Amino acid sequence: MVNAVCGAYGLCSSNDNETVNCECLPSYVFLDPSNPTKGCHPETMINFCADLSTGNSRVEAIKDSDMPYNEVGDYEIYRDIDEEGCKKVVMEDCYAMAASLFNRTCYKKRTPILNARKTSMTKGSISFIKVPINSAKDGIPTKKKSNTRAHLTAGLITSSSLAVLFGALALYYHPAPRRLVRREWNPNSSRIGINFREFTYKELHEATNGFSKQLGKGASAKVYFGNLNLKDVQVEIAVKRMADVAEKSEKVFMTELRIIGRTHHKNLVKLLGFCIEDNHFLLVYELMKNGAxxxxxxxxxxxxxxxxxxxxxxxxxxxxxxxxxxxxxxxxxxxxxxxxxxxxxxxxxxxxxxxxxxxxxxxxxxxxxxxxxxxxxxxxxxxxxxxxxxxxxxxxxxxxxxxxxxxxxxxxxxxxxxxxxxxxxxxxxxxxxxxxxxxxxxxxxxxxxxxxxxxxxxxxxxxxxxxxx
Missing domain, CATH: 1.10.510.10 (Transferase(Phosphotransferase) domain 1)
Incomplete structure (x- = not known):
């Protein structure tokens, strides 16, 4: 048996032709839709232990499937128990995420779930997965939906009215058409609360020879080798350049800049400076010659x-x-x-x-x-x-x-x-x-x-x- 083919929280199904298909367990979605083997993550985050009395979760059954026994994942086993009993032990334990029922034995699972499967060998087994109750799927009373919709409609009407009013005032006081200009944000080191050297894009472009030697890359950035003159001393550097400066990448950049700007320890990578110029976001680090x-x-x-x-x-x-x-x-x-x-x-x-x-x-x-x-x-x-x-x-x-x-x-x-x-x-x-x-x-x-x-x-x-x- 090969486990975890579909990653964490994935459900592996196969037929007699030995073809394998990956899907997500109920209430989970793919981490990377283009590569189902990377696994899944929760579609809706919920604290199952916040209040058991609020009825914020239910248990969904997956017929003819199981989550094979492993020494770490199964933390409690109940024998001579039926389907409703197995469901109950999952619901009553806020830390239990799933269970498998096979031959009247219920195996309660802890996270992460790595080997859920549905094959010809799992006929008769049942898997249970705890999922949050979603108002769109699980039948929240119509009255509540109607109230929510009424409030939303009223809010939209009010917002629309205010928008028209402010638009009219703007045209009255500023009748001349104005060209839209992209806001440029160029904070310096003092404004963002750190004390590092601020480089120009030209300096780092020359130091890295036009970003010609790539050392590595991640989800939102690439890292390049460079050679920089700091106080008349040649220093080898690693320049981290945001690959696609969307709002999320910009947030990641600023988080890293602010946090590492507060630290100084021999077991943390040392930041030498940064560059924020036009649409260029770069961090300058000491070179770590032996890589990851x-x-x-x-x-x-x-x-x-x-x-x-x-x-x-x-x-x-x-x-x-x-x-x-x-x-x-x-x-x-x-x-x-x-x-x-x-x-x-x-x-x-x-x-x-x-x-x-x-x-x-x-x-x-x-x-x-x-x-x-x-x-x-x-x-x-x-x-x-x-x-x-x-x-x-x-x-x-x-x-x-x-x-x-x-x-x-x-x-x-x-x-x-x-x-x-x-x-x-x-x-x-x-x-x-x-x-x-x-x-x-x-x-x-x-x-x-x-x-x-x-x-x-x-x-x-x-x-x-x-x-x-």
């Missing part, structure tokens, strides 16, 4: 040494401690993963990419915000619409710590079982595999026959336990 941790960690040729990996893990932990507890204003990164950790010339790990981060007020310990981050590293709070705290970063760090410790990605669709007599089998999901090794007392399997790791079993065990916690 993901590239270094998952090389096919050779796994980095154990001492290298432990130092990187500790460096990232120090950076997170600084963000969460040592800044004047606590910062939640919101997207901790190996791709957002960069390595300098001495392989020191530094946290980067603060475009999704959130600032907390001095007296604030939690905040409400929409889901953000990367599937596989997302803490359960994001999917329950619960208040967000720095713990979401700790959850992501735990997943990444297991990746660093074991030298393996958190999910590998092409994973094959190791062939050995005493091997108890491998698992597609890193967390499942590690948990199974710990439970069976075979933590040595995680060392991958590396003598350096086997000679440091106590630290290996500590890293693994912290990662699982």
């Amino acid at each position: 941790l993901s590239e270094f960690l998952f090389k096919e040729e050779m796994l980095p040494t154990w001492s290298h990996r432990t130092e990187m893990a500790l460096g990232i932990a120090r950076g997170l401690l600084y963000l969460h507890e040592e800044c004047d204003t606590p910062i939640i990164h919101c997207d901790i993963k190996p791709q957002n950790v960069l390595l300098d010339s001495k392989y020191n790990a530094k946290i980067s990419d603060f475009g999704l981060s959130k600032l907390l007020k001095k007296d604030q310990t939690r905040t409400d915000t929409c889901a953000r981050g990367t599937v596989g590293y997302l803490a359960p709070e994001w999917l329950r619409n619960a208040p967000i705290t720095p713990k979401v970063d700790i959850f992501s760090f735990g997943v990444m710590l297991l990746e660093i410790t074991c030298g393996r990605r958190h999910i590998e669709l092409s994973r094959v079982e190791e062939e050995s007599e005493d091997d108890e089998g491998d698992d597609l999901l890193l967390v499942n595999w590690v948990a199974g090794c710990v439970r069976s007392g075979r933590i040595d399997k995680l060392a991958r026959r590396d003598p350096e790791v086997l000679n440091d079993v106590q630290r290996l065990e500590r890293f693994v336990k912290v990662g699982l916690w």
